[in-house]
Amino acid sequence: MSNELRINKNNFIDQTVRISFKFNGKKLFGFKGDTLASALLANDIHLVGRSFKYHRPRGIMTCGSEEPNAIVQIGSDPASTEPNVRATEIELYEGLEAFSQNCWPSVNFDVGGINNLLSPILPAGFYYKTFMWPASFWEKYEFFIRYSAGLGKSPTKADDDLYDHQYAHCDVLVIGGGISGVISAKLAVEKGLDTILIDDKNFLGGSTIYQDEESSKINNANSNQWLAREIESLKNYKNLVIKSRTSLAAFHGYNYLLAREALTDHLSVHERKNKIRQRLWKIRAQKVIIASGSIERPLIFNNNDRPGIILSSSIKKYIDYFGVKTGKNISLFTNNDSAYETAISLSKSGVNVNVIIDIRENSDSNIVKEAQKLGIKILWGHTIVETNGYKRIKSFEAMKLSSNGGNVVGNKIKFNSDCIGISGGWTPMVHLYTQSGGKLQFKSNDNIFIPDETKTPSEQISVGSCNGDFELDDVVNNTIYNVKKFISLDKSSYDKINVTCSKESSKKNIWLLPSDKPLYKTKPFLDFQNDSTAKDVKLALREGFKSIEHVKRYTTTGMGTDQGKLSNMHALGIIADTTGTNMGELGTTTFRPPYTPLTFGTIVGRNVGKFFDHTRKTAIHNWHVDNKAEFENVGQWKRPWYFPKNGETMHEAVQRESKAARESAGILDASTLGKIDIQGSDASEFLNRVYTNAWSKLAIGKCRYGLMLNEDGMVYDDGVTTRLAENHYIMTTTTGGAANVLSKLEDYLQTEWPELDVYLTTVTDQYSTISICGPNSKNIIKKIIPDLNLSDENFPHMSFKNSKIDGVNCRIMRISFTGEHSYEINIQSNYANDVWKACMDAGKEFNITPYGTETMHLLRAEKGFIITGQDTDGTLTPSDLQMDWIISKKKYDFIGKRSLYRSDTIREDRKQLVGLLTDDPKEVLEEGAQLVEDINKKPVEMLGHVTSSYYSPNLNKSIALAIVKSGKKMKGKKLIVPMEEKNINVTITDTVFYDKENKRLNA
């Protein structure tokens, strides 16, 4: 380690604990408490990455979340590697591995650097303008653009880390642990409020905690010492929770906030084992106090992006907090007093301060006088016009500003420096306030946007520098006054506080500093990550972009991972200057969450793998598993898809199952069908209103198929409903539609027909359904329930009987979805597995064959029965489905009735359900395949598509259902199904392929 860049006196870094880490493969050392950035700087490494467009060498520029340049890839493990991590935020740990991004083959020699030489022909909007023509070349451009675009590498394996979500509720949430946040938290806990204080660092105190200045005093102590005691005193309060390493990600309406707590990111890899990596806090706070601080602005001048050019306040933090010198011969460039604090810190730590270039004419504030006393040279009224040094700043040239600040005059003065600290004033961090819906106001004397307290959307206030107070006395006094008022606190321990500090006496701001060269020959960078310059913004304005949102997107200013934290204000300022607009009228771009990027792991928390969604299993599930079923997901349900035997393919299993069901007996677990219990004196009237057919005359003990529409007349759901008693029905719905149907029915009952005496209860889980079909189904039921009279007279098709199986009550319905003679046993779910086994035993002699959803679909398609959601898609009326028979002519009204004769629904050329047979009976169509009549007509007219398609073993041919324009009139017509390799010829037929006379129902 280059010890000459470390100073020893330091409270925050433990220089007794050495930590080894690797950067671009090279082994380096830092100390406990370092960030990756501070450790790199202590090793004299400034160059950490390349810029996005021109691949210019870039160095560490800040010490916080606003960092645009020092973004690195952490780790090389394919599961845990993380791109786009700010080196300024990551705490150093033993074994940390970091890599530069956006450079190839290395950060020191980057082939993409050629873009920098090409930059005169790469202006704003270059990609939009260039790759538009000829259109057919896009595929070729795309390859190269995609190859060279993007920052960092995504992990290639699943993330092994654990993430967590947790709710928190509090009276007061304080965001930010700087001096104003600490004062706010103390006031809140003194009032007795349950308070949470969060800060993204591992250490409270913000920037005040390391500011050891004689000129800043609180109650006669240096402000840092006073603050340290206040932080210590917070530990005594039981009603305060302090969450460090926790950054606020989003501030939503009604004081709902999301914060990410980093739990193990600062630990070495072996210490992280089996621990939760990050936790997403979902916080609901009665009151929110934002104390998010402010970010120092850079200055915009020619070649202001070289490694070694760092924000002045960051240089101060590196020396005062981390004990790291960012250079040996440092110059400062400023338009305000902040840089003088840095100069004094550097000077006191023995670092040579070469010169302070100040664009102001003069200043007589105390802090400036203190710097002058230390013998620091100040060049008033000057600006930097050029910097030199490719991979690290070596020297710069300064010139005197003209009286109006628009030009430079006189001779160039050259200075050698290995680091320049720049300060363009401060930008309040109003992101969170605006995320919550708050509006801003422009304060022109400081050129800042601050919260407009008259337009605050929820119980919240902003305090400290995020509210535009930058001097210690204003910060402390205003925070105390405003928070006391906000939480209705009369007296506090701060009531006699006495604050003194240096006051800034002179201000000057120039958004784009002039150079002796014309603008087009300079590179004044605004957005360092996206390489957009002041020139680009001016070009966009010349080309007619006026709105800040459009300029942002055209130039990409503020669209990097830092989201323009450094660049947005200058872009606005330059637009305002160029167009002669007031910045307050211009407004800002929208600040959207998250404030800093979140990992996907944190966002999803525990909702991964089997916890991604609920899994619903029937009571007979384990039997299916034991009997080697393949499963299909239907909604959240696991349904047996087919039961392969002895290595059968799916096709072979389905063909066997289908034949068995028609020739002898098949058994299906139909438990997933939705079941709604309907009771009440108006139950019949209710069914009349929700189904298209009539229900009043359905006798007790009978079943009826019903079709349910939306008010727009389109088929919504279907199923069989049984009248159990005078005022008691059981309705079945499709598996996927069960929850929605219940909600829809509840909606009508509560809002449109509250006069009806009807009660709905879902019993889907309470009852299991076993369906047995085929010519031997009757024989099997006879064996299980010997005393039930199964004659057609006593128990005809579409009727039901209450019965008992081994003493357990059950409902037997004689209904059929396959066209075969069949029974459905409905039984309490806890007995279903036993009853299923009893059926299997009883059916053994008849070769009873369990079948899954695929065979069920095939068998019903042979009969032309629709599946809502497969053959329908919310655009088909009953008439489109050739089901006019189910629409009652007598009923005055039902849901959707009026829509059935709208001008659009009575069109005869609507898409309608038809059957299809392929000319080659062995050819099975693909579901979703398009249907056309004339393949040579251009453009080819799509008449419809295939909705269901199977090879029927019972008919020994391929069958399909399709929806086709004017399909009802096209019976016998030939159509073409064009596929990639060939065109398939088909003929339109009736939708019923098998047993058209329904003889088998009573077989």
Next chain:
Amino acid sequence: MFIINCPYCGKRDQVEFSCGGEAHIERPKQPTELSDDQWAEYLFMRKNIKGVQFERWNHTHGCRKWFNMVRDTSNDKIHATYKMGEKPPIK
């Protein structure tokens, strides 16, 4: 994320609720007597205004009751919630 005052259960988090669109659109009592245009007005036309709007909400993961809400869509401020069938407390 709103906090919604269910008229039956009290204040609850928005995740428990679902929105059912504009309120106070009564289903016509005699649909068959309406012209296509009149029926289309009921079926399709919704205001979706910026400002104070009357909405139907359902306490889906709670009491499952439908109720009405007066909400300002420009700032998400909820002015009132009230039971189905009740008159809006605000005009």
